[in-house]
Amino acid sequence: MLLSKVLQFVITGVANGAIYALIALGFTLIYNSRQIINFAQGEFVVIGGMAAYTFYVTAHLPLPVALLAAILVVTLLGVAFERFVILPLKNAASISLIIATIGMSIFLRTGAMLIWGKEAMTLPHFFGDKPWNIMGATILPQQIFIIAITLVIVVGMQLFFRLTVTGKAMLAASMNPEAARLMGIRSERMVMYSFAFSAALGAVAGVSIAPLVMMSFGSGAALGIKGFSAAILGGLTNPLGAVLGGLSLGVIESVGAGLISSAFKEAIALIVLLMVLLIKPSGVFGKIGTRRHAR
Amino acid sequence: MARKLSTRLLVVLAVAAVFIAGCAKTATTTKTEVKQPFKVGAVLSVTGANAPLGDAEKKALELEVASINKDGGANGHQLEIVIEDDESDTTKAVAAVNKLIKVDKVVAVVGGTGTGSAMGIKPIITASKIPFVAMAAGNGITAADNTWVFRAPAKNAVAADKALEYISKTLKLKKIAVLYDSNPFGQDGIDEIKKEVIAKDMTIVSEQKYETNATDVTAQLTTIKAANPECVIVWGTNPMPAKAAQTMKQLSMTMPYIGSHGIANTKFIDLAGDAANGVVFPAGKILIPSSIKDAGQKAAVDKFITDYKAKYDGIAPNTFAGHAYDALHIVSDALGIAGSDSAKLRTQIEKTSGFAGPDGIYKYSKTNHDGLATSDLIMIKIVGGKWTLVE
Missing domain, CATH: 3.40.50.2300 (Response regulator)
Structure with a gap:
């Protein structure tokens, strides 16, 4: 009984951790391109989930179409955010940009409340809700899907940044925008791409977790904090670190809630965040010396 | 300059005179024709997180005030309801109840959609000595210092x-x-x-x-x-x-x-x-209205549901609309017997016994300002x- 109990905590932790990892990836992308934390990342996730609800439940589109449409809407939102808010502030200090993202998160949250109302909503599970049994512990097909999609995305991102011209250009622009511009790379466009990617990633997270997380307009803050903590844990610049950070956070949280006390479950993310910032500010999985160009 | 000023002063005085005369006239006519209306205040969370609850409460109050007035009001006095929205915010609930008491001079207050709002209203009510029938379920609302505080729904x-x-x-x-x-x-x-x-x-x-x-x-x-x-x-x-x-x-x-x-x-x-x-x-x-055994309660609830559906596009009232119905009728019944004097009204509400509404059959007492029992659920x-x- 104890073994299957602990196994359940770990499996649940990994499943939840994959959700945090997906959200964390969005943070690292924008941090890499512009050295800012995008506090509207949680709202991208929520709007992705709620848009999918509208396309699937209200507009009766086939599920894959509804999911893609939702991801597209949020991607465009990310582009608009970069074009109308971040780009005009190109000469502003990082702190002003971060405050702009907080403003954006409040704007998006209120907008979501006006569009989708105040009640929570949920999507059906993509592959049914019959749990799989692993030595007395259970996992849902949807959770396996989330773990799989997280792995696909992190591998895809590595390939994209290493093998494609656009990927290399984005990497170059993030390391040194001036030098990249001299090489003929349009750095500003690369920043726009990273916002588009980051919003798309948020939306992928949102639509994937919508069957599991009962989302309402205000859910973004809590999801954003978890993703942010995972990103910090992973070193903020490293996508692989973000994934490991997310998975560790999920497991620590679940095992802590199960074996210590459920009262501290939501506090664990914040305790981990504070401890990492105090002891190893570059993140557990962040390498010293990967610090990129700072404006 | 001096000449200009005095002309303006004259105009102001003239307008004021007309206005005062007008007011006096309306005041005297109402006095001779009908009894003064009773003003009841309501603090509801019509917007914000508790909006789905407060919205139903507002609809029920508007419906029932009209119904009470059509039936002759509270002992011949028409009821006038002043509804303030606290936006599901305790601070705004406090401001709203202060406004209702000081500016609108209401004789009683109903509402507090959420426990937070109701707990914010409670100290103001206690200090102002105005009867208050709460619509939220938190245990703390009627615990300690509850002289002026009553509750409509069954507490948690x-x-x-x-x-x-x-x-x-x-x-x-x-x-x-x-x-x-x-x-x-x-x-x-x-x-x-x-x-x-x-x-x-x-x-x-x-x-x-x-x-x-x-x-x-x-x-x-x-x-x-x-x-x-x-x-x-x-x-x-x-x-x-x-x-x-x-x-x-x-x-x-x-x-x-x-x-x-x-x-x-x-x-x-x-x-x-x-x-x-x-x-x-x-x-x-x-x-589940068919679960009601008491004939009086059944009749009241059936009428409420029919009227509510007729007025609001066929949507049946939820439990929160029921809380508003009960709070308003308890106040209105007591006003009909005791009138608007705060102390008398409070004592009269405390004597409520056998009133039957959507939430159940009420029996308040000196020690019990909750009125409902498990049999009402x-x-x-x-x-x-x-x-x-x-x-």
């Missing part, structure tokens, strides 16, 4: 008692586990459950807590499962209790799920889907995605 503790009574008498189970929200609603529930289990010779084998904005309760339910309870009580409001129902299904926990009155809405069934079936929870009788079971009465 009564609902918890009802749920436990069902577990001990109907299901005959002894080993329970509790999963509760860390907010005041969940805290009220667990406090009462802990107090009552001893008297009922039951034991709590596991007690787990979650944050209101949490997204997952698998860890908590795994611990509960390992403790091997005979049933699980989940005390919280949407959406997490729905998530808990799904997670219990995932963990193949087949013991009964007993919910709180916080899930007494169809949203719970929408969110939990299949997992909602089999869930049992306490709620007001208005959700029913247990509802979700079967095939529909509410059915548990006999």
Whole structure:
């Protein structure tokens, strides 16, 4: 009984951790391109989930179409955010940009409340809700899907940044925008791409977790904090670190809630965040010396 | 310059004179023709997080004020309702009740959609010595310093008692586990459950807590499962209790799920889907009107439901609309007998006995400002995605 109990905590932790990892990836992308934390990342996730609800439940589109449409809407939102808010502030200090993202998160949250109302909503599970049994512990097909999609995305991102011209250009622009511009790379466009990617990633997270997380307009803050903590844990610049950070956070949280006390479950993310910032500010999985160009 | 000023002064004086004369005239005419109307204030959360509740309360108040006035008002005095929106914000509820008392000079206040708002209103009411009938369920509202504070809905503790009574008498189970929200609603529930289990010779084998904005309760339910309870009580409001129902299904926990009155809405069934079936929870009788045995209460509730549906596009009133109905009628009945003097009105409300409305049959007393008992609640079971009465 104890073994299957602990196994359940770990499996649940990994499943939840994959959700945090997906959200964390969005943070690292924008941090890499512009050295800012995008506090509207949680709202991208929520709007992705709620848009999918509208396309699937209200507009009766086939599920894959509804999911893609939702991801597209949020991607465009990310582009608009970069074009109308971040780009005009190109000469502003990082702190002003971060405050702009907080403003954006409040704007998006209120907008979501006006569009989708105040009640929570949920999507059906993509592959049914019959749990799989692993030595007395259970996992849902949807959770396996989330773990799989997280792995696909992190591998895809590595390939994209290493093998494609656009990927290399984005990497170059993030390391040194001036030098990249001299090489003929349009750095500003690369920043726009990273916002588009980051919003798309948020939306992928949102639509994937919508069957599991009962989302309402205000859910973004809590999801954003978890993703942010995972990103910090992973070193903020490293996508692989973000994934490991997310998975560790999920497991620590679940095992802590199960074996210590459920009262501290939501506090664990914040305790981990504070401890990492105090002891190893570059993140557990962040390498010293990967610090990129700072404006 | 001086000449200009005096002309202006004359104009102002003339306007003022006309205005004063006009006011005096209307005042005298109303006095001679009809009795002065009674002004009742309402503080409701029409917008913000509690909007789905406050909106129904506002609709019920507007409907019932019109109905009371059509029937001759409170002993011939027409009722006038002044509704203030607190936007689900305690600070704004305090400002709103101050405005109602000082500017509108209301004779009584109803409302406080959420426990937070009602608790904010309470000290102002106590200081101003104006009767207040609350519409929220938090235990603290009528506990201590409750001279001027009454309550319409069944308080959380009564609902918890009802749920436990069902577990001990109907299901005959002894080993329970509790999963509760860390907010005041969940805290009220667990406090009462802990107090009552001893008297009922039951034991709590596991007690787990979650944050209101949490997204997952698998860890908590795994611990509960390992403790091997005979049933699980989940005390919280949407959406997490729905998530808990799904997670219990995932963990193949087949013991009964007993919910709180916080899930007494169809949203719970929408969110939990299949997992909602089999869930049992306490709620007001208005959700299943056929469960009402008392003829007087049945007639009042049926009329309320018919009128409400007729006015608001066929939508049936929910439990919150029922709270507003009860609060207003209790005040109106007392006003009809005692008039608008605060102290007399308060004493009269305290004498309320046998008034029957959607929430039940009230019996206030010097020591009990809650008025309802567990017999005013029913247990509802979700079967095939529909509410059915548990006999």
